[in-house]
Amino acid sequence: xxxxxxxxxxxxxxxxxxxxxxxxxxxxxxxxxxxxxxxxxxxxxxxxxxxxxxxxxxxxxxxxxxxxxxxxxxxxxxxxxxxxxxxxxxxxxxxxxxxxxxxxxxxxxxxxxxxxxxxxxxxxxxxxxxxxxxxxxxxxxxxxxxxxxxxxxxxxxxxxxxxxxxxxxxxxxxxxxxxxxxxxxxxxxxxxxxxxxxxxxxxxxxxxxxxxxxxxxxxxxxxxxxxxxxxxxxxxxxxxxxxxxxxxxxxxxxxxxxxxxxxxxxxxxxxxxxxxxxxxxxxxxxxxxxxxxxxxxxxxxxxxxxxxxxxxxxxxxxxxxxxxxxxxxxxxxxxxxxxxxxxxxxxxxxxxxxxxxxxxxxxxxxxxxxxxxxxxxxxxxxxxxxxxxxxxxxxxxxx
Numbered sequence: 001x002x003x004x005x006x007x008x009x010x011x012x013x014x015x016x017x018x019x020x021x022x023x024x025x026x027x028x029x030x031x032x033x034x035x036x037x038x039x040x041x042x043x044x045x046x047x048x049x050x051x052x053x054x055x056x057x058x059x060x061x062x063x064x065x066x067x068x069x070x071x072x073x074x075x076x077x078x079x080x081x082x083x084x085x086x087x088x089x090x091x092x093x094x095x096x097x098x099x100x101x102x103x104x105x106x107x108x109x110x111x112x113x114x115x116x117x118x119x120x121x122x123x124x125x126x127x128x129x130x131x132x133x134x135x136x137x138x139x140x141x142x143x144x145x146x147x148x149x150x151x152x153x154x155x156x157x158x159x160x161x162x163x164x165x166x167x168x169x170x171x172x173x174x175x176x177x178x179x180x181x182x183x184x185x186x187x188x189x190x191x192x193x194x195x196x197x198x199x200x201x202x203x204x205x206x207x208x209x210x211x212x213x214x215x216x217x218x219x220x221x222x223x224x225x226x227x228x229x230x231x232x233x234x235x236x237x238x239x240x241x242x243x244x245x246x247x248x249x250x251x252x253x254x255x256x257x258x259x260x261x262x263x264x265x266x267x268x269x270x271x272x273x274x275x276x277x278x279x280x281x282x283x284x285x286x287x288x289x290x291x292x293x294x295x296x297x298x299x300x301x302x303x304x305x306x307x308x309x310x311x312x313x314x315x316x317x318x319x320x321x322x323x324x325x326x327x328x329x330x331x332x333x334x335x336x337x338x339x340x341x342x343x344x345x346x347x348x349x350x351x352x353x354x355x356x357x358x359x360x361x362x363x364x365x366x367x368x369x370x371x372x373x374x375x376x377x378x379x380x381x382x383x384x385x386x387x388x389x390x391x392x393x394x395x396x397x398x399x
Contacts, residue, residue, distance in 0.1 A: 002090045004051045009075050009085050011044040012036050027076060036076060048072075058097055063159035070097065102154045107165030110140045111148040112196035113189035113204050114176070117234035124241050125250035126150055126257045127172055145195055148172065150257075166191075168257060174277025175253060176233060179246050181368055183280045183361045188230040204230045245372045249273055263384040269371055272299040276364055276371075285356045286348055292360040293345035295367050296320065296338065302386060313342040322393050323370045334366065 013023075014034045020026035023037035025044070038044045048068050052059050058067055074093060078085065110132065116122050121130040128149040132139050139147065150168050152161045169191040180187060188206055190196050197205045206228045213221045240246055252270045255262055262270070275295035279288045300316040317338035325331035341363045348356075374380045383389050 001051070001054070001093070002085060002087070004047065004054065005071075005075065005090060005093065006085045008044065008047045008051070008071065009079065011038055011040060011047060012075065012079065013039065014079070027072075033080075036079065055094075058094060061100075061102075061156040061160070062097065063157055063163065066157045066159050097156075100156045102156050104151055104153045105155045105158060105161040106149050106151045107161050108135065108139065108147050108149040109165070109169060109191050110145045110193060110195055111169075111189065111191050112145070112198070113187065113230065114233045114235045115146060115198070115201045116236050117201070119236045122236040124235065125254040126168070129235060140193060140195055143195060148191060171253065171274055171277075173281060174274045175249060176235070176240075176277070177280035178273050178277035178368070179240060179249065180233070180280070181365070183364050185280075185283060186231050187233055187281075189233070189281070198232060199229070202232045202234070204232045206230055245375055248375045249371075264386060265374070265380075265384055265389065268299050268386065269374060272296075272367065272371060276367055279360065279364055285358070285360075289341070289345055289348060289356065289360045292363050292367070293342055296342065296363065299367065299370065300386075300389075302390060313339055313346070317342060319390070319393065320366060320370055322396070323373050324366055338363065338366065 014036055017028060017031060017035050020028055020035035020037040023039050024041040026035060026037035028035045048071060049064075051071065052064055052067050055067075062070070075085075078089060083089065111129075114129075116129060119129075121128070121134075123129070130147055130149070132143075132145045132147050135147070139145070148169060150165050152164050155161045173189040173191070176189060177187065188196065188204060199205055208225065208227050210223070210225045212223045215221050241250075249270070252262070252266055253273075256267070256270055272295040275291050275298055279291035279295065282288045282291065296316050297312065300319040301312055302315060317335045320338050321331040321334040325334045337359075341360055344357075344359075374383070379392070380389070383392065
């Protein structure tokens with residue numbers, strides 16, 4: 001570590017206020033004290049990154065931003081004191097970080113596109129919802145808004161709490177889009193600012209599009225201006241919190257978030273839910289098709305090593321058909337359809353120019369049915385691994 005700290009220190013130059021201002025990174029001091037700056041920013045940043053990667057303990061507790069600022073602060077203090085990067089400095093370098101005590105942090109953010117229809121506060125899974133009026137400081141300017149909150153445990157750095165909460169909020173949006181199950185792109189959920197305006201509780205304004213249409217002489221033929229609105233979602237509706245399958249999805253995600261032990265099959269189920277949710281909420285049809293097939297692979301690929309490899313389309317199509325269809329004719333129909341969509345996905349990923357269709361929506365419905373079946377059907381009650389799943393398929397085939 002000593003060599004890495006010495007390299008970082010050597011890359012920080014000392015000079016005048018004027019010279020520092022011309023550098024890509026600088027620290028200005030009031031004259032006559034010298035200012036400090038970095039001219040070779042690429043090498044300097046690589047040196048910081050190398051130290052961050054090496055110090056796995058601190059990298060797991062603190063963000064790059066926090067870690068880099070800490071390193072820079074310690075080295076600049078050393079340079080100001082005209083002291084060397086010696087063994088004493090190195091051995092106590094992370095003392096202040098060592099003394100940081102972890103704490104639980106609740107991260108709150110404004111959210112648009114959902115509303116509470118019959119509650120002032122609501123909790124589902126690891127998520128809480130309440131009005132911004134409850135906060136001591138405004139979170140969205142003067143506007144009252146709905147807030148989403150999640151508790152993050154064992155936090156040493158609020159920047160890490162923010163990153164984890166942001167990922168969690170994104171998963172919330174994916175889960176809701178999965179649970180709705182319509183896949184018609186008529187809902188939008190946004191976490192953060194600016195807020196999407198709500199026109200009444202159930203209508204959300206997203207954007208206004210404006211286009212002009214010109215002929216070959218660039219004379220205007222016509223124009224078009226239109227508002228894009230979406231349906232807001234009543235997140236406290238009994239549909240989301242009382243339905244047997246949907247409750248199990250929230251419970252699975254909560255267990256994953258709380259880092260409780262899940263079976264291999266449960267991990268596959270929740271990751272497939274998130275992939276279908278991403279497919280449903282994306283307004284790029286290409287991404288929607290790809291994420292639908294990612295969900296299929298996540299759920300039914302024989303092992304993680306076979307994910308995204310060629311030749312697995314037939315296997316996972318057969319597995320899907322076995323789970324959701326009840327007779328030979330419907331299984332064959334489901335099998336053929338899943339293979340067709342998977343082949344379409346392969347063409348997209350490998351640079352094909354096929355016309356994108358909305359048939360992936362049917363695949364999403366099929367996968368949604370498969371997830372519900374695995375969660376509720378007694379056939380899969382003791383199916384904890386993908387090996388066990390394929391063993392059951394094999395037994396059924398030869399029964």
